[in-house]
Amino acid sequence: MTQQRFLKGLIAAPFTPMDEAGKVNLSVIETYAGLIDKNEVSGVFICGTTGESMSLTTDERKRIAEAWVAQANKRFKVIVHVGGTSQPQSIELAAHAQGIGADAISLMAPGFFKPEKVKDLVDFFEPIAAAAALLPFYYYNMPSITGVFLPVNEFLLQGKARIPNLKGVKYTHNNLMEMQQCINLNGGEFEVLHGFDEILLTGLAIGATAAVGSTYNYIPALYNEIMDLVKQGNLEKARILQNVSVDVISVVIKHGGGVRGGKAIMNLLGLNCGPCRSPIAEFTKDEYKELKVDLEKIGFFNLVNQF
Numbered sequence: 001m002t003q004q005r006f007l008k009g010l011i012a013a014p015f016t017p018m019d020e021a022g023k024v025n026l027s028v029i030e031t032y033a034g035l036i037d038k039n040e041v042s043g044v045f046i047c048g049t050t051g052e053s054m055s056l057t058t059d060e061r062k063r064i065a066e067a068w069v070a071q072a073n074k075r076f077k078v079i080v081h082v083g084g085t086s087q088p089q090s091i092e093l094a095a096h097a098q099g100i101g102a103d104a105i106s107l108m109a110p111g112f113f114k115p116e117k118v119k120d121l122v123d124f125f126e127p128i129a130a131a132a133a134l135l136p137f138y139y140y141n142m143p144s145i146t147g148v149f150l151p152v153n154e155f156l157l158q159g160k161a162r163i164p165n166l167k168g169v170k171y172t173h174n175n176l177m178e179m180q181q182c183i184n185l186n187g188g189e190f191e192v193l194h195g196f197d198e199i200l201l202t203g204l205a206i207g208a209t210a211a212v213g214s215t216y217n218y219i220p221a222l223y224n225e226i227m228d229l230v231k232q233g234n235l236e237k238a239r240i241l242q243n244v245s246v247d248v249i250s251v252v253i254k255h256g257g258g259v260r261g262g263k264a265i266m267n268l269l270g271l272n273c274g275p276c277r278s279p280i281a282e283f284t285k286d287e288y289k290e291l292k293v294d295l296e297k298i299g300f301f302n303l304v305n306q307f
């Protein structure tokens with residue numbers, strides 16, 4: 001089946017640059033956007049998990065979205081995550097994303113008061129998606145964080161009946177059977193964006209054609225090669241490269257995970273993204289030293305060719 005896809009290839013989930021005082025530092029986004037453009041990354045998924053959306057104010061989220069749309073300047077796509085726990089706040093962010101010329105919106109399920117049924121989730125999303133009716137909308141499925149484990153294929157079916165701009169799902173979960181069902185639903189009607197970098201190869205094997213992730217910020221070449229190798233049918237080499245990604249992500253996990261560890265990596269590489277916002281603890285000097293040693297041990301710095 002060859003369907004026209006809106007999103008393809010690698011989409012980086014940018015870190016939100018902050019200064020030492022913990023304020024959002026928009027000035028870094030110009031250089032950041034230059035790196036994205038240079039590295040065959042087809043888009044950015046901003047203010048998501050990696051972008052610390054839930055720790056930002058509504059106004060900060062708007063300013064960040066404006067900066068990315070302006071700096072991307074149509075060189076790559078900008079998908080704005082507008083999810084949260086407050087429907088009116090998300091409506092405001094969705095309308096804003098459309099107004100500034102973003103390419104798409106995405107929303108995770110509300111994780112404080114949770115929808116009990118698929119219908120509740122559709123009810124929550126419908127007016128938000130309608131506020132950006134001209135943009136494709138991707139459901140951001142991430143049950144490990146939201147605690148919402150509703151069946152995604154069922155959501156796509158019920159959602160499409162009421163949300164005309166529902167385009168697909170960003171699938172950040174390891175239920176590969178369900179992910180495959182979503183990919184094949186209605187003959188491949190929906191775009192399923194792969195969400196876990198460490199198992200990209202698995203997602204590609206079952207038919208994903210685009211992926212959103214935090215490590216595509218700093219080692220995109222590795223993943224672009226995995227994608228090329230899969231197209232060529234060279235699974236043996238693709239597996240070796242995926243294993244390299246697993247080594248990197250093991251170090252990232254040791255140092256606090258994709259957001260904390262990943263932001264520290266960006267800082268080590270010279271793109272000043274600053275600290276994470278509380279409650280994610282700031283990296284100490286000793287931690288930076290230890291991270292560098294761990295990355296050197298696995299040959300990480302040879303993988304980084306874009307800085």
Ligand SMILES: CC(=O)N[C@@H]([C@@H](O)[C@H](O)[C@H](O)CO)[C@@H](O)CC(=O)C(=O)O
Pocket residue numbers: 013014045047048049050051172195196197198212213214215249258259
């Ligand atoms: C839970 C989580 O943060 N997942 C990441 C992954 O890229 C993740 O950092 C990576 O696979 C390492 O575990 C992305 O799916 C998140 C993402 O795209 C986002 O920032 O919204």
